[in-house]
Amino acid sequence: MLKATVYVTIKKSVLDPQGVAVQGALHSVGFQEVESLRIGKYIELTLDTNDREEAGKRLKAMCEKLLANTVIEDYRYELEA
Amino acid sequence: MKFAVLVFPGSNCDIDCYKAVQETLGEPVDYVWHTATDLSDYDCIIVPGGFSYGDYLRCGAISQFAPVMNEVAKAAEQGKYVLGICNGFQILTEAGLLPGALRRNESIKFRCHDTTLKVVNYKTPFTKDYAEGEEIVIPIAHGEGNYYCDEETLASLKANNQIVFTYTDNPNGSVADIAGISNERGNVVGMMPHPERAVNTLLGSEDGKRMFSSILKTWRDTHGTASVR
Numbered sequence: 001m002l003k004a005t006v007y008v009t010i011k012k013s014v015l016d017p018q019g020v021a022v023q024g025a026l027h028s029v030g031f032q033e034v035e036s037l038r039i040g041k042y043i044e045l046t047l048d049t050n051d052r053e054e055a056g057k058r059l060k061a062m063c064e065k066l067l068a069n070t071v072i073e074d075y076r077y078e079l080e081a
Numbered sequence: 082m083k084f085a086v087l088v089f090p091g092s093n094c095d096i097d098c099y100k101a102v103q104e105t106l107g108e109p110v111d112y113v114w115h116t117a118t119d120l121s122d123y124d125c126i127i128v129p130g131g132f133s134y135g136d137y138l139r140c141g142a143i144s145q146f147a148p149v150m151n152e153v154a155k156a157a158e159q160g161k162y163v164l165g166i167c168n169g170f171q172i173l174t175e176a177g178l179l180p181g182a183l184r185r186n187e188s189i190k191f192r193c194h195d196t197t198l199k200v201v202n203y204k205t206p207f208t209k210d211y212a213e214g215e216e217i218v219i220p221i222a223h224g225e226g227n228y229y230c231d232e233e234t235l236a237s238l239k240a241n242n243q244i245v246f247t248y249t250d251n252p253n254g255s256v257a258d259i260a261g262i263s264n265e266r267g268n269v270v271g272m273m274p275h276p277e278r279a280v281n282t283l284l285g286s287e288d289g290k291r292m293f294s295s296i297l298k299t300w301r302d303t304h305g306t307a308s309v310r
């Protein structure tokens with residue numbers, strides 16, 4: 001059994017309106033030091049395999065096919081036993 | 082000419098699309114469930130607005146794998162007409178039938194009001210009854226209608242005349258004011274505004290009517306008199 005976590009974020013080159021709004025909200029309550037803020041998605045998966053290499057390949061495919069829209073989003077994942 | 086209006090769990094503009102076809106054209110139209118595996122009977126497929134699969138993960142992300150979408154891809158390949166409106170546009174981009182993606186509106190507000198569109202390409206099967214550069218009033222209702230594509234894609238959209246409509250007063254932050262685009266061949270169009278909600282003056286505008294009449298006219302032109310019922 002492997003546990004995977006996938007992080008999906010809006011590409012740096014693409015505006016993240018949600019992030020901008022939350023950053024503005026932090027500023028308005030006094031957290032002026034926040035220079036940038038981006039909001040993404042956190043996805044947890046449990047995989048029925050112990051083969052890390054194979055799991056990595058499958059995860060990449062899952063991200064490219066469904067979990068991230070690579071036109072506007074970047075993704076990364078972590079795998080642990 | 083036969084129309085299909087796809088229905089996904091969460092579609093909510095399917096009835097409006099069905100009625101727009103029925104009442105403005107009087108042509109046969111069916112609701113087609115997302116699990117359907119045959120669209121061979123239909124000449125035009127409308128992918129309606131709504132919140133397919135609850136918009137979980139991303140708008141249109143899950144719908145792209147609905148069984149019916151394989152048939153939509155086949156129909157598009159065969160040159161049949163495919164019109165995606167609002168969530169339907171999002172689904173078509175997710176399915177790769179149209180380039181780009183739809184992001185959260187720049188204002189973060191759900192925008193629901195009339196917009197003025199400029200008809201940029203009046204030569205598509207969907208826009209023949211409009212004049213080039215004509216301004217029409219069609220309502221929008223979306224939270225994620227902010228069209229994005231990279232510069233290279235934008236250049237090719239322009240070069241191939243794939244920008245069908247632009248907003249005169251960009252309500253969502255879309256790249257190059259884009260409200261609707263087509264594929265290279267011109268038989269697949271996606272747009273965020275709702276022409277099916279603008280088919281009668283009682284609704285505030287009937288400027289959307291001519292999209293439906295354009296489709297029928299193009300179909301009749303390409304199918305000759307033999308198909309006239």
